[in-house]
Amino acid sequence: MKFSAEINVMPLKEILDPQGKAVTGSMKNMGLAEIQNVRIGKHISLEIEAANEAEAREKVDEACKKLLANLIMESYEFTLKPIA
């Protein structure tokens, strides 16, 4: 079975996000001062071949831990969906 995964990797809340801070400032300069607390991370989409959803989940988790996220500074979450 084939699954598609949508993964979000975000900087941990305790950690400063200078890119997000800069964008929050730019929003103000552009007349969008209503926008606050911008945080910027990565969005990753991928496809995975696995026998079942549990196996797919395990593999995606491994990929996140080993390659996609730096767990010292980032957290991740993902959703899995079977591809018809």
Next chain:
Amino acid sequence: MKFSAEINVMPLKEILDPQGKAVTGSMKNMGLAEIQNVRIGKHISLEIEAANEAEAREKVDEACKKLLANLIMESYEFTLKPIA
């Protein structure tokens, strides 16, 4: 009312994603050859103060168009949620 927005900005399907290609290759080297078609974009979370959801949606759309996404190379989508 305060809303939180979760925005995904992804490279257009028609456009090569060299970062995603590199990560797809790394997956193979790491023994995760089941993972294919990796595409990497940005995930942005922000908070917005607006009178109602329609106004919040309009402002977030404006922010995406003007600052967060490069519409020549990227597409965006977002979800809005009221913050209790």
